Amino acid sequence: MAVWKPDPTFYPSPRDAVSAPPEKLAYVAAFDRAGTRPDAIAVVDTDPESGDYGRVVGWTELPHLGDELHHFGWNACSSALCPYAPHPHVERRYLIVPGLRSSRIYVLDTKDDPKAPRVVKVLEPEELGKRAGYSRPHTVHCGPEGIYLSALGGADGEDGPGGVALLDHTSFEVLGRWEVDRGPQYLAYDFWWHLGHDTLVTSEWGTPSMIEDGLNGELLLGRQYGHRLHFWDLRRRRHLQAVDLGDRYQMPLELRPAHDPTKAYGFVGVVVDVETLAASVWVWHRDGEQWAVTKVIEIPAEPATADDLPPLLRPFGAVPPLVTDIDLSVDDRFLYVSCWGTGELRQYDVSDPFNPRLTGSVRLGGVVRRAAHPAAPDVRLAGGPQMVEVSRDGRRVYVTNSLYGSWDDQFYPDGVGAWLAKLDVDPSQGGLRLDERFFPHGEEFRGRRVHQTRLQGGDASSDSYCYP
Amino acid sequence: MSVAEWAALAGLGAFHGLNPGMGWLFAVALALQDRSRAALARALPAIAVGHAASVGIAAAVVTVSGSLLASRVVAVGGGLLLVAFGLWRLLSQRHFRWAGMRLSALQLTGWSFLMSSVHGAGLMLLPVLLSQPGGHPHAGHHHAPGGAEMSATATGITDALLHAGTATVVHTVAMTATAGAVALLVYQVLGLRFLRTAWVNLDLVWAIALIGAGAATVLLS
Numbered sequence: 001m002a003v004w005k006p007d008p009t010f011y012p013s014p015r016d017a018v019s020a021p022p023e024k025l026a027y028v029a030a031f032d033r034a035g036t037r038p039d040a041i042a043v044v045d046t047d048p049e050s051g052d053y054g055r056v057v058g059w060t061e062l063p064h065l066g067d068e069l070h071h072f073g074w075n076a077c078s079s080a081l082c083p084y085a086p087h088p089h090v091e092r093r094y095l096i097v098p099g100l101r102s103s104r105i106y107v108l109d110t111k112d113d114p115k116a117p118r119v120v121k122v123l124e125p126e127e128l129g130k131r132a133g134y135s136r137p138h139t140v141h142c143g144p145e146g147i148y149l150s151a152l153g154g155a156d157g158e159d160g161p162g163g164v165a166l167l168d169h170t171s172f173e174v175l176g177r178w179e180v181d182r183g184p185q186y187l188a189y190d191f192w193w194h195l196g197h198d199t200l201v202t203s204e205w206g207t208p209s210m211i212e213d214g215l216n217g218e219l220l221l222g223r224q225y226g227h228r229l230h231f232w233d234l235r236r237r238r239h240l241q242a243v244d245l246g247d248r249y250q251m252p253l254e255l256r257p258a259h260d261p262t263k264a265y266g267f268v269g270v271v272v273d274v275e276t277l278a279a280s281v282w283v284w285h286r287d288g289e290q291w292a293v294t295k296v297i298e299i300p301a302e303p304a305t306a307d308d309l310p311p312l313l314r315p316f317g318a319v320p321p322l323v324t325d326i327d328l329s330v331d332d333r334f335l336y337v338s339c340w341g342t343g344e345l346r347q348y349d350v351s352d353p354f355n356p357r358l359t360g361s362v363r364l365g366g367v368v369r370r371a372a373h374p375a376a377p378d379v380r381l382a383g384g385p386q387m388v389e390v391s392r393d394g395r396r397v398y399v400t401n402s403l404y405g406s407w408d409d410q411f412y413p414d415g416v417g418a419w420l421a422k423l424d425v426d427p428s429q430g431g432l433r434l435d436e437r438f439f440p441h442g443e444e445f446r447g448r449r450v451h452q453t454r455l456q457g458g459d460a461s462s463d464s465y466c467y468p
Numbered sequence: 469m470s471v472a473e474w475a476a477l478a479g480l481g482a483f484h485g486l487n488p489g490m491g492w493l494f495a496v497a498l499a500l501q502d503r504s505r506a507a508l509a510r511a512l513p514a515i516a517v518g519h520a521a522s523v524g525i526a527a528a529v530v531t532v533s534g535s536l537l538a539s540r541v542v543a544v545g546g547g548l549l550l551v552a553f554g555l556w557r558l559l560s561q562r563h564f565r566w567a568g569m570r571l572s573a574l575q576l577t578g579w580s581f582l583m584s585s586v587h588g589a590g591l592m593l594l595p596v597l598l599s600q601p602g603g604h605p606h607a608g609h610h611h612a613p614g615g616a617e618m619s620a621t622a623t624g625i626t627d628a629l630l631h632a633g634t635a636t637v638v639h640t641v642a643m644t645a646t647a648g649a650v651a652l653l654v655y656q657v658l659g660l661r662f663l664r665t666a667w668v669n670l671d672l673v674w675a676i677a678l679i680g681a682g683a684a685t686v687l688l689s
Contacts, residue, residue, distance in 0.1 A: 003669065004668055005665070005667070006664055006667050010664070011664070012663055013660060016660070082569075083493040083496070083569075084494060084568060084569065085567060086489045086493060087563060087671075088663070088667055144563065146563070146565070195568075195569060196501055197570065234568055235568035262501055467497055467660050
């Protein structure tokens with residue numbers, strides 16, 4: 001039901017959003033790899049004044065098994081203030097939570113008891129298939145006109161194409177497929193937009209058969225995973241341009257457009273260069289009437305002895321950094337880059353997007369290094385910084401350690417564990433410091449793996465703005 | 469038109485102009501995007517034309533049917549329509565999915581026309597347009613005998629359209645002046661943070677106003 005005043009968590013511009021109050025709670029997607037216990041949304045206390053700071057204070061189990069929760073998002077956000085479809089009196093209260101493996105979509109209401117979100121709707125996989133022609137829902141973004149949801153696979157057993165589905169932001173029904181003309185686009189992964197330029201961008205991973213049983217070495221060395229970005233007319237829902245990074249750059253995943261809607265550039269992380277095992281970050285930008293991409297960061301692989309490596313990596317004698325997520329602060333100043341393979345979180349000053357400057361680095365986990373957290377110095381950590389979330393004010397950064405069930409098993413065969421770490425940032429200078437009071441891990445997550453964090457009231461990767 | 473009618477039409481224009489959803493917010497956004505006050509000024513005519521077209525069509529339909537049919541039927545029918553439309557506004561949550569930020573002047577006009585139409589901006593004028601004694605300006609023409617009836621009807625329609633046109637102009641001028649003033653104030657002085665505190669749910673006010681206007685039209689006819 002509509003409210004009288006705009007939702008207080010909506011901000012017209014990124015400049016205003018930076019002044020948002022600190023989050024008191026974080027929502028974390030937790031899944032059971034074996035699929036014998038339900039996945040859950042864990043609620044973590046992020047209020048430093050609270051006695052439960054850094055602890056799991058709420059736990060909502062889902063009614064089915066084997067969903068494999070991955071990315072989720074809010075039903076509404078600051079884009080509700082956009083001038084061409086203004087509806088600021090909806091509320092940011094529902095979490096749209098897709099199961100990547102089951103194709104089921106849950107709607108959780110966080111309003112009545114924020115520490116115990118309640119499942120209010122379950123969309124069965126057939127809904128998404130019948131209405132939009134997709135399966136394996138992946139990323140959720142709230143747009144001015146509704147909820148957008150990317151999906152990796154086709155419906156009715158078809159492997160592809162993946163694409164974007166539209167959901168109604170009050171009834172949560174699947175309205176249909178977003179694309180009117182998809183052009184050469186077939187592989188899907190992430191998507192986001194430049195609202196000020198009526199442009200949508202999508203990236204490529206692989207179809208369900210290419211990813212669900214783990215990273216396929218043959219496909220990787222055969223350069224069969226995605227390596228392109230697609231640019232779309234957001235209004236007419238038509239494919240405009242495909243930009244190829246080159247097939248040695250496998251898997252351009254997370255897209256982080258500049259939050260300032262007058263700007264037309266953004267960053268994409270690339271998991272691996274099959275020739276060197278390096279990871280990279282690229283910036284997309286305008287080049288006359290066309291879009292172009294330029295590599296701006298390269299992170300080399302780290303040599304390692306075969307005995308320390310999982311079977312998959314032994315032939316290479318090195319650990320690839322595996323940049324699996326990046327996140328851009330709301331003021332467009334700092335870019336955070338996860339190196340899930342080497343176990344490092346990097347911070348770059350990207351005030352000049354074409355010349356990023358490394359301003360901070362923290363080591364946690366890693367295939368070989370297994371760097372410990374100062375709060376638990378005896379625990380050799382598996383996994384590495386994976387999904388990154390940055391608070392709206394840019395002062396706090398949260399990282400979780402699981403990538404994707406079957407891929408976790410390949411890179412961390414002795415178990416990936418579960419941990420959530422928080423880092424403090426001085427937004428004027430940069431630099432990263434681990435918060436020693438905040439380290440929920442292990443049994444705190446009841447045997448589940450943790451994938452992605454969403455912050456109460458919004459975060460750097462959940463809102464988009466129409467005003468500079 | 470009576471002074472009261474002028475005032476009512478202008479007042480409704482100001483009410484429509486105040487609503488961020490009717491266009492001033494779009495003008496501010498375009499100005500911010502271009503960092504230029506001129507963009508704000510450029511957007512206003514398109515918004516005004518779209519609004520005028522929407523309101524004008526509704527006004528013409530109401531005044532012409534008022535001049536042809538027994539005004540009581542039009543008033544009761546129109547009033548019921550208003551109530552139904554208000555209820556629909558109250559319950560409906562639809563948004564356009566074709567619009568974006570980069571609209572041409574023509575597209576912005578189209579957006580404004582649709583925005584005004586789905587909000588029932590023209591219908592809100594119905595009580596004012598039907599408020600004159602006898603329900604319309606030329607009720608007497610209906611009683612003209614024989615062949616004179618046709619030309620009298622034609623005159624009635626012309627008068628009705630003139631009435632609708634004048635009403636539309638008065639309303640739109642007030643709407644645009646208000647929207648322009650608010651847009652300028654927000655762009656130059658207040659800033660968009662103002663929206664967070666001052667943007668009350670005018671859609672709810674609007675829906676209730678439609679229902680109220682409809683009920684009043686039925687009761688007073």
